[in-house]
Amino acid sequence: MxxxxxxxxxxxxxxxxxxxGAYVVMFNPFGxxxxxxxxxxxxxLGDKSFNDGCKAGLDLAVTDFGIAYDYxxxxxxxxxxxxxxxxANSSIYTxxxxxxxxxxxxxxxxxxxxxxxxxxFAIIDMFIDPIVYxxxxxxLFDEHEGSALxxxxxxxxxxxxxxxxxxxxxxxxxxxxxAGYIFGAGYTNPQLNGTVNILANFTRAYTGSWxxxxxxxxxxxxxxxxxxxxxxxxAGRAGLGVFDSVKAKNVTSSVPLWCVGVDxxxxxxxxxxxxxxxxxxxxxxxxxxxxxxxVYTIIEDWVVDGTWNEGYxxxxxFNLANNGVGYEVNExxxxxxxxxxxxxxxxxxLIIDGTITVPDAIYWT
Amino acid sequence: MNWRxxxxxxxxxxxxxxxxxxxxxxxxxxxxxxxxxxxxxxVATTLQMATPLVLxxxxxxxxxxxxxxxxxxxxxMLMGAFTGAAVAYYxxxxxxxxxxxxxxxxxxxxxxGVACVKYKGNHIVSGTGIILFGTGLSTLLLExxxxxxxxxEPVTNTVPDLMFPALLDHPFLGPAFSVISPIVLFxxxxxxxxxxxxxxTPFGLRLRAAGEDPSTLDSAGVSVxxxxxxxxVISGCLxxxxxAYxxxxxxxxxxxxxxxxxxFISLAAMIFGNWTPFGVLAAGLFFGFLISMNYFIxxxxxxxxxFANFIAMLPYVLVIIALxxxxxxVPPKAIAIPYxxxxxx
Numbered sequence: 046m047x048x049x050x051x052x053x054x055x056x057x058x059x060x061x062x063x064x065x066g067a068y069v070v071m072f073n074p075f076g077x078x079x080x081x082x083x084x085x086x087x088x089x090l091g092d093k094s095f096n097d098g099c100k101a102g103l104d105l106a107v108t109d110f111g112i113a114y115d116y117x118x119x120x121x122x123x124x125x126x127x128x129x130x131x132x133a134n135s136s137i138y139t140x141x142x143x144x145x146x147x148x149x150x151x152x153x154x155x156x157x158x159x160x161x162x163x164x165x166f167a168i169i170d171m172f173i174d175p176i177v178y179x180x181x182x183x184x185l186f187d188e189h190e191g192s193a194l195x196x197x198x199x200x201x202x203x204x205x206x207x208x209x210x211x212x213x214x215x216x217x218x219x220x221x222x223x224a225g226y227i228f229g230a231g232y233t234n235p236q237l238n239g240t241v242n243i244l245a246n247f248t249r250a251y252t253g254s255w256x257x258x259x260x261x262x263x264x265x266x267x268x269x270x271x272x273x274x275x276x277x278x279x280a281g282r283a284g285l286g287v288f289d290s291v292k293a294k295n296v297t298s299s300v301p302l303w304c305v306g307v308d309x310x311x312x313x314x315x316x317x318x319x320x321x322x323x324x325x326x327x328x329x330x331x332x333x334x335x336x337x338x339x340v341y342t343i344i345e346d347w348v349v350d351g352t353w354n355e356g357y358x359x360x361x362x363f364n365l366a367n368n369g370v371g372y373e374v375n376e377x378x379x380x381x382x383x384x385x386x387x388x389x390x391x392x393x394x395l396i397i398d399g400t401i402t403v404p405d406a407i408y409w410t
Numbered sequence: 411m412n413w414r415x416x417x418x419x420x421x422x423x424x425x426x427x428x429x430x431x432x433x434x435x436x437x438x439x440x441x442x443x444x445x446x447x448x449x450x451x452x453v454a455t456t457l458q459m460a461t462p463l464v465l466x467x468x469x470x471x472x473x474x475x476x477x478x479x480x481x482x483x484x485x486x487m488l489m490g491a492f493t494g495a496a497v498a499y500y501x502x503x504x505x506x507x508x509x510x511x512x513x514x515x516x517x518x519x520x521x522x523g524v525a526c527v528k529y530k531g532n533h534i535v536s537g538t539g540i541i542l543f544g545t546g547l548s549t550l551l552l553e554x555x556x557x558x559x560x561x562x563e564p565v566t567n568t569v570p571d572l573m574f575p576a577l578l579d580h581p582f583l584g585p586a587f588s589v590i591s592p593i594v595l596f597x598x599x600x601x602x603x604x605x606x607x608x609x610x611t612p613f614g615l616r617l618r619a620a621g622e623d624p625s626t627l628d629s630a631g632v633s634v635x636x637x638x639x640x641x642x643v644i645s646g647c648l649x650x651x652x653x654a655y656x657x658x659x660x661x662x663x664x665x666x667x668x669x670x671x672x673x674f675i676s677l678a679a680m681i682f683g684n685w686t687p688f689g690v691l692a693a694g695l696f697f698g699f700l701i702s703m704n705y706f707i708x709x710x711x712x713x714x715x716x717f718a719n720f721i722a723m724l725p726y727v728l729v730i731i732a733l734x735x736x737x738x739x740v741p742p743k744a745i746a747i748p749y750x751x752x753x754x755x
Binding site for chain 1: 589
């Protein structure tokens, strides 16, 4: 029997060796891979839309460029600053790029970007002045243009001439979706055009949360009961409640009910079993906001090619013209009438060449 | 009938409630048809929103009547919601899902029971632990079971709604009651049963004694510890059922942190309801009504949209006003005090 001292020394050695081993296995400090850090929005992964879209872009960058990434999932706005700083000052890795997902990271990012002027950052959905913060790239979307296209489809499809919109919060970013949606619907359907008609036939409501699916479901239930037959949700994971609602309400409804997905192609979620999607789906189309393309583009530009723009070139715009936003067509699940597609494509061409300007804020009162 | 058992004041209250329901129904009957439909929708939404609150609130009442503070309802509801969805997903039977949710809820609460009753731990610390444990474990299991983050796969076999086709054509009763979840009806039944158990059975008397004056119960030869423990387990069972209503009764999938603070609101409903079954029912329905008012205003009164956040805040303000100014809620006397035999001093 060894003495107590020897035993203690042995235990300490074992712990140190195991700890070092675990450290090497977990963090791979000898690797020379370029690394990217991501701080997701509070809605979190698994929303099948905004955050999952960003992750899809990252995963594609991993396969294409062989980079690696670490991510953090904050649950509150106060977490953002802490997590951004943690990545910026990380003693384990130097990150080539830190991506902040979501408009509400603005303040946290500005503070951290000020503290670490040599660290490069990118933010999705928020304008950060590139003159003041030359180390922050802003990736911005013209969501209202994409929403106008799904709105046009909704305007041509609706049988009750009433449509609804569910947002996460009553903020300019989310109202961009709503404004574009009703503008597009009004373009193709006179019953939804003009202030009087919009007030009479268009309902909008907000869940007040990006995660409360029950709230999204209840609001959609109310809208379908109030006569709307197409509901478009831009509420992150809370918007998934609308899919539950449309499936339940469509059973007893006298007119066909539809919902419209957001950010990612979500038509498959509207099928009876999303694991193996087969027609029919109750999701008419999805407004695509290609955050995956945005994440992929900034990684390609800076991490791979090493180009960091200066001044206002740091603002990346994603719109209809460069295919950064759009609408989903999935012929396997649902075939829209060819006349609808023709009308929407014509509308899209007019937006791209500037004949039609889609409003990006609530334009009726 | 033993007349001394009747509290005349509460009789008047019952009459007032019944009278207002009748007057309300008559008033609704005279409204235009579209408005009747909206009123019906409002009633249906109120019932849906109130059910998890009332079930968990009744659970909290059982626990606190026995002298154990159970602030862990939120965590237990999440575990119930998860178990309900997982069992219904694999067993393809919603009733098994509900049973599983009730059992896991009870099991989860028994952790709290052991910590508070047997080891005389601090109820708030243990309850907070239950919240964190339930939130974390349900999120972890979500990823293990469905390999999804955020929201699990949809459950196809959810609790079937009861249909009353006879009511369908009535402008008010149609939207209000023609399609109703059996769990909503069960909420009313369990409220009545709880009242009977608590005030008309020996067990209820013992449970209340354990919360008011445990030494008397002890000298009557009944185990204070077991009585309190059973109260905590019942609270977990009901909270688990309330959670399962969210995942397989109303919705059809388990989502991460899907209770969104409903466990805490049900605690408020329990206090607002003065720790009595019908009080909890009334408070839960009232909160459910205020929550659905928030939706109602957004959908039907877009003019008030800028105040949506203010309206969402109203329930909590009203509770503070009601509790602070109008009426004091009286908690059980020995609440949160661990019982020790022959304690000195």
